Amino acid sequence: MDSTEGNHKQPVQIDLEAFERDGFVIIDDVLPQDLFTAAKEACDIAVEKGRKEEWPYRRIVGKAFPPWPPSGPDIWGIQHLMHPDLKLPIFKQIYTNPKLLSTACAVLSLPSAESLQLELFNLLINPHTTPFSLPYHRDTIPAPTPPEEEARLLTRPRTGTQYNLALYDDACLIVVPGSHRRPKTAEEAATLKENDKAPLKDEIRVVLKPNQAVFYENDILHRAEYDTKKRVTLHGSLGKEGQIERARMVLQHGVEYLKDEGFADGMGEIGKRMWKNLMDGYGKSADKANIHDI
Numbered sequence: 001m002d003s004t005e006g007n008h009k010q011p012v013q014i015d016l017e018a019f020e021r022d023g024f025v026i027i028d029d030v031l032p033q034d035l036f037t038a039a040k041e042a043c044d045i046a047v048e049k050g051r052k053e054e055w056p057y058r059r060i061v062g063k064a065f066p067p068w069p070p071s072g073p074d075i076w077g078i079q080h081l082m083h084p085d086l087k088l089p090i091f092k093q094i095y096t097n098p099k100l101l102s103t104a105c106a107v108l109s110l111p112s113a114e115s116l117q118l119e120l121f122n123l124l125i126n127p128h129t130t131p132f133s134l135p136y137h138r139d140t141i142p143a144p145t146p147p148e149e150e151a152r153l154l155t156r157p158r159t160g161t162q163y164n165l166a167l168y169d170d171a172c173l174i175v176v177p178g179s180h181r182r183p184k185t186a187e188e189a190a191t192l193k194e195n196d197k198a199p200l201k202d203e204i205r206v207v208l209k210p211n212q213a214v215f216y217e218n219d220i221l222h223r224a225e226y227d228t229k230k231r232v233t234l235h236g237s238l239g240k241e242g243q244i245e246r247a248r249m250v251l252q253h254g255v256e257y258l259k260d261e262g263f264a265d266g267m268g269e270i271g272k273r274m275w276k277n278l279m280d281g282y283g284k285s286a287d288k289a290n291i292h293d294i
C-alpha cells in the first residue's frame, strides 16, 4: 500500500493569504472517492470499538484535554488511529494522502512532503447521548498567560499544522478569525473570565461538508460544541522535519507504538521518511520529560 507514490509533489492551490489573515483555510474534495468510502467504513469500525470499550484510547465526555480517564459517561473521540493494535492500516494510507500532505507543505512553506514530520492521527465524533462542549482555548498557550507573554508566544515561527477532515457534515468547531495573531482583547479576556464557553465577538462556526478539510492554526482562539448529531471527522497533525520540541511532544505520552521500528512498514517512501524525521528529532532531544501535549 502506498498512497503517496508518484503524485505527492503535485502542489495544492490554497489561499495562503486567507490562512495567514484568518488562521484557517478550507480545502475541498480531499480524498479520492474510493478512499473516502473506505475511510467511512474504517471509522465505523473504530467508533464501534471505542463505544464498546474494545479500544481503550478515547476522549471521554466531561474532560476537554488529555490525559483522559479510562471510562466515563460517553466519548467524543477515538485516539491513535494508526496504532497497529487497532488493525485498521488504511488510516496510514489516509494520513499520507497526497492532498493532505501537499496542503501541509503549502501551509508550512516546505518544498515537499519529505520535509514533514509524522505526528498524530485521531478521530473526533459525536457523543452518543451526552452533549458536550470545549471551552475557548489556544492549544499551546494556557488561558491565564499574561497578554504581553501571549503576544510574544503568538509570534513564534510556525512549526506544524493540523486539520479536521469531515466525513459527514460538521459544524462543531468555532473560531475567532485572526485571533492567532494577537493576544486576547480586554473584552474577550473579561468575557472568558466569567464563562470560558461564552460566545465572543466575531466568532464563526467552521462549516464543513463531507470530504472538506479545515487546516487551522492551533493557537487560534477556538472552542467546540458537540451535540448528538453524527460527527465523524479525522483530526491530524503534521510538523516540520527537525522540530525537536514537537517530536518530544508527540512521543512523550503513551505512544510507544510510534517508536516501533516496523511502524512505517507499508506507508510508502514518503511515510517512512516522515516517520524517520520524527524519530530523528526525538533522538536529538536531550530531556524527554515535563512537556505539554500538542
Ligand SMILES: O=C(O)CCC(=O)C(=O)O
Binding pocket: 124, 134, 139, 164, 172, 173, 222, 223, 224
Ligand atoms: O472538535 C474540534 O473540532 C476541536 C477540538 C479541539 O479544539 C482540540 O482538540 O483542541
